[in-house]
Amino acid sequence: MRPRDLSSHAVYQAGRGIEEVARDLGMDPEEFVVLSSNENPIGPSPEAVAAVREHAAAVNRYPKASHVDLTEAIAERQDLAPEQVWLAPGGDGALDYLHRALLEPGDRILAPDPGFAYYSMSARYHHGTVTTYPLSKAEGFEQTAEGVLEHYDGERIVFCISPHSPCGSELPREELRALAEGTDEETLVVVDEAYAEFSESPSKASLVEERDDVAVLRTFSKAYGLAGLRVGYVLTPAAWADAYARVNTPFAVNELACRAGIAALGDESHVEESVAVARESRAVLREELDAHTWESGGNFVLAAVGDGAAVTEACRRRGVLIRDCTSFGLPECVRITCGTREETERAVAVLDDVL
Numbered sequence: 632m633r634p635r636d637l638s639s640h641a642v643y644q645a646g647r648g649i650e651e652v653a654r655d656l657g658m659d660p661e662e663f664v665v666l667s668s669n670e671n672p673i674g675p676s677p678e679a680v681a682a683v684r685e686h687a688a689a690v691n692r693y694p695k696a697s698h699v700d701l702t703e704a705i706a707e708r709q710d711l712a713p714e715q716v717w718l719a720p721g722g723d724g725a726l727d728y729l730h731r732a733l734l735e736p737g738d739r740i741l742a743p744d745p746g747f748a749y750y751s752m753s754a755r756y757h758h759g760t761v762t763t764y765p766l767s768k769a770e771g772f773e774q775t776a777e778g779v780l781e782h783y784d785g786e787r788i789v790f791c792i793s794p795h796s797p798c799g800s801e802l803p804r805e806e807l808r809a810l811a812e813g814t815d816e817e818t819l820v821v822v823d824e825a826y827a828e829f830s831e832s833p834s835k836a837s838l839v840e841e842r843d844d845v846a847v848l849r850t851f852s853k854a855y856g857l858a859g860l861r862v863g864y865v866l867t868p869a870a871w872a873d874a875y876a877r878v879n880t881p882f883a884v885n886e887l888a889c890r891a892g893i894a895a896l897g898d899e900s901h902v903e904e905s906v907a908v909a910r911e912s913r914a915v916l917r918e919e920l921d922a923h924t925w926e927s928g929g930n931f932v933l934a935a936v937g938d939g940a941a942v943t944e945a946c947r948r949r950g951v952l953i954r955d956c957t958s959f960g961l962p963e964c965v966r967i968t969c970g971t972r973e974e975t976e977r978a979v980a981v982l983d984d985v986l
């Protein structure tokens with residue numbers, strides 16, 4: 632027997648682990664600067680690490696209390712009801728729950744191109760279909776309500792990314808409101824705020840309270856440095872009431888991830904430092920790279936380098952891992968994650984030399 636026809640499903644191409652890359656090149660993993668996945672270069676909050684240690688011996692129990700506590704901590708910060716906070720294994724898992732809750736077979740989503748691969752993967756898993764709207768390089772990947780609505784045709788969900796990865800551009804708050812106004816009553820506008828902490832502009836989460844057709848996706852993987860634990864969430868309209876309880880996988884987020892999330896939320900100085908390190912690196916990358924770069928609200932910079940794949944490979948051989956943007960439909964670009972000061976200097980030196 633066989634699984635259902637999966638030929639229309641793309642295989643997720645995770646970046647290869649550093650150990651694997653180092654082994655291939657006969658190098659020590661320690662010699663590498665890893666700036667390919669927008670991870671936090673200073674690591675997780677020490678308080679999150681302590682929480683994981685402290686609760687390690689209790690993982691024989693289901694995460695009953697911690698799941699509730701993390702949900703309530705987030706709800707309180709966002710001034711929303713706990714039912715509006717949908718915890719999930721990463722922002723990716725939250726996308727699955729949204730699609731489970733919204734898509735009937737054949738329903739369409741509208742997603743940006745360039746964009747985030749998992750929107751369409753997850754929509755297809757849930758028997759949805761995918762259409763896209765372009766972000767134009769010639770216009771600096773500018774995001775406007777009008778630019779999205781031009782391609783909108785009654786889709787069930789419209790995705791925006793702000794700050795956008797890999798492009799760096801943002802969707803202004805008024806544009807988001809205009810977009811939500813311009814779509815049908817039964818269309819949800821999802822703003823992916825995976826990188827919101829690094830932006831100078833405020834989060835759009837308050838629109839979740841104000842409206843009944845906007846959801847905001849957040850994650851602990853980036854500014855909070857918990858990518859390895861897989862914990863994220865989506866803030867959903869109040870009117871959806873118990874929808875989460877009807878679609879979630881029971882205890883979606885595991886005990887240690889919940890405990891780390893609670894501790895990380897409480898450690899504001901760690902987030903502040905993470906954001907400060909990223910912003911400093913971002914300024915250095917933009918000033919010092921011998922390439923055209925775009926303004927970025929995230930913890931990364933997009934750079935035009937001619938042949939993204941060749942430049943990525945040349946940097947890799949010299950111990951600097953960056954992201955080739957061919958898979959985003961930008962084969963002439965690379966995305967460099969913001970690192971510590973030393974990592975950033977090394978990346979700039981290697982990249983400028985390669986260029």
Ligand SMILES: *Cc1c(COP(=O)(O)O)cnc(C)c1O
Pocket residue numbers: 669720721722723724747792796823825849850851852853858861862863
């Ligand atoms: C990293 C990222 C996410 C969420 O990733 P998780 O690790 O699953 O939380 C969502 N959207 C974008 C654009 C991202 O870059």
